[in-house]
Amino acid sequence: MKITGLTDAQVEESKAKYGDNRMTEQQGEGFWSKLKDNFGDPMIKILCVALVINVVFAFLGQTEWYESLGIAIAVVLATFVSTYSEYNNENAFQKLQEEASRIYCKVYRNGKITEVSINDLVVGDCVLLQTGDKIPADGVLVDGALKVDQSVLNGESKEASKEVMPGNYKDEDASMDFLNKYKVFRGSVVCSGNAVMKVVTVGDKSVYGQIASELQNEEDRDSPLKVKLGKLADSISKFGYFGGIAIAVAFMFQRVVVHNNFDMSLIAAYCSNWMAVVNDLVEAVMLAVIIIVMAVPEGLPLMIALVSALNMKKMLNDNVLVRKIVGIETAGSLNILFSDKTGTITKGQLEAVTFVDGQVNEYDSREKVTGGLGKFLSLSIFLNTDAVISGEGKDMKAIGGNATERAVLLYGAAVSDCLDATKVSTIQFNSANKYSASTIKGDYNLTLIKGAPEKILDRCTMCYDIDGNRIPFDQKKKLEEKINQLAGRAIRVLAFAVSDQFIEGDQLPEGQWTLVGVIGIRDEVRPESITAIQDVQEAGVQVVMITGDRKDTAVAIAKESGIVKSEEDLILTSDELAKMSDEQVKECLKHIRVVARALPSDKSRLVRLAQEMDLVAGMTGDGVNDSPALKKADVGFAMGGGTEVAKEAGDIVILDDNFQSIQKAILYGRTIFNSIRKFIIFQLTINVSAVMISFVCPLLGMENPLSIVQILWVNLVMDTLAALAFGGEPALKRFMKERPKRRDENIISRYMRTSILTGSLWTFALSVVFLMTPLVDSYFRDGENHKYMMTGYFTFYIFIAAFNAFNARTDRINLFDNIGKNHGFWKVILLIVVVQVIMADFGGDILRCYGLVGKEWAVVVVLAFTIIPVDLIRKAVLKGTGGEE
Structure with missing residues (x-):
């Protein structure tokens, strides 16, 4: 049969009429759009309002200009840094996806065969298909015969025979079903034969494109970590708002009553000066706002972005490509993992x-x-x-x-x-x-x-x-x-x-x-899969193998790979599963180990039922038919050798299609989750102590020991630098021995609560001692408004937080446990110390720092260091009572 294909003019005409084969990509959020969204954060809005008010009063000579500068820097850093990090991660993934999706087809045009990008195919093109080719569009055969694997679309592993459509066959009567022996569909793979296909449907209108479009329109489910952090944010926000209001009231009580020695005539005179009252009221409100911002760890999203970004390169070396950051966070919390057999547990290659x-x-x-x-x-x-x-x-x-x-x-x-x-x-x-x-x-x-x-x-x-x-x-x-x-x-x-x-x-x-x-x-079981499955099971994750194989083959593989171990383990077929009600499946779900002869709908159903039981569910898949289940799962593991639709639906791409890489993803997920918990301990210890200090000091007749600019400095520097410090924590095998976290479990464990409470109370107690006792004051030089002692206190506060970082980074008595594997930690702690020393000596009026001498430095360092032995005692007591969790 002589095939000439379309001419260039016909190609343009077809493109104008039907479009090309390009599928509509899900539009990523641009930098400015992300920045705008970040400015919509309630805390940032409050800061912006405070900034406007502060600028107005700076022009009226009621506040210092550098306080406005400090708030402005806070707003810029809090928005631009997080926006840049998110934007960078998204762009990196898009580039990797573009590289992976460059496919060329052999097409007849102008009477000869030429290679054309898959995106440039048009309706009417004649495409040469040979063994091993992926079919690039929906169409009909005009020459030759094929056997194709359509499993990526319909889950049916049986090869389908395709032949030339007879001339008397009415194409319009043929529905787009996969049993149609005259039609071939995008995403299918040619198993054997040679043929020429005439393109009938392109782009989003193809079956492949329709499934992809439906997936893009589905809303993403909140990750378990997001749910946990949402609860944490609500609790901390309530604490912050209560603390902020209480501090504002305490501040005004100090200015109105304490400063006027409880004398009603002086109080009346003060109240008659509306400028002074409004100025103090604005300062009280601003202090309350800053305390609210301080109480809410707004650096946590930035920390998650940073810690994920720092681990993404390591994971890529282990054949784990993070599609969505939320996926790697969630992988560490998996309770149940539904895994394909072929190519994941087995080699995916018949021998x-x-x-x-x-x-x-x-x-x-x-x-x-x-x-x-x-x-x-x-x-x-x-x-x-x-x-x-x-x-x-x-x-x-x-x-x-x-x-x-x-x-x-x-x-x-x-x-x-x-x-x-x-x-x-x-x-x-x-x-x-x-x-x-x-x-x-x-x-x-x-x-x-x-x-x-x-x-x-x-x-x-x-x-x-x-x-x-x-x-x-x-x-x-x-x-x-x-x-x-x-x-x-x-x-x-x-x-x-x-x-x-x-x-x-x-x-x-x-x-x-x-x-x-x-x-x-x-299809041989991968030797490394046996070990990886055992590690995942020991981590408390239930592994369920889902396969299209017959039951006896599935059982043999499951036993060899260690998925089936006891008589209690259930092996079901798709038919048996279909006969069970949802409640019956839920009752026996914890015992299910294998689903044989499985259909794509079985995967989506199992994920849904697991989630209804508050389990964190993972799903692996490579075909278009797997995509709904990958999208629905809390974390979808798409296989690197699978379809682009599956990769888009998944959260993580396993580049080598190997179960061992899934095990590594779980380990990295747990590492990130533990790093987040360490950061929360570190951050909340500072936040809680700052709120207590800012509340008590006005009641004791003292000015707030930390100025607004100093509080912003503590908040911003410790947020960003702490994220870098804890972001480099190594992935330790012992994390796989921890039990998985329930979806509804509080992110703050008992261990964390005791650490935060001990650290914040000790910091608060030492602060009171530092600020109120003549003994400490005697070690510092005399100065106007105790300026040297206040410089020492600001430095003490930073140093005690730096020392507490060692307590927060490990639950072991040995504070140097695996510290050599986190090179960034030392660098960050050293940077904090060096910057603080420079600020203490050269901060001047802006930072309210006026330099320290040797004896004063000694007092600061010794008092700050005491938080280490105090926390070691806490760890020893907690360990003795078996209460680490």
């Missing part, structure tokens, strides 16, 4: 692993099958297949045919026999007959038959011995028992026989056949 002859002798390699029997085995392998060998040595591979034929051909390639024979007629394999045959002539004039054992063994009366002599086949029962044993090891078999008669038409030879033997084929 011939054994040969059994008619006398039930088993050979574990092709090289051991010698003599005449080896010759007949080579004939059966090489001259009755559609696959061919390409390359030599390490570069050797089988191409063409189906996966089973390629596995058998590679098995036979281990031995090079001289075969002088030629195929003269064939019967192609089909799933209905379950056999194929070839008649050969030359040194051997035979018909070679291969197929399912039930189609072959009953026809065999003779078999070959090792020397190639025919002997009676009287071990059929034992051979069938052997085949059943192999099935128990997830090995399926292909039987080989020969006949002295030839093929007639499409009919197999009559008479009795001679059995050559059976070859055992399996």
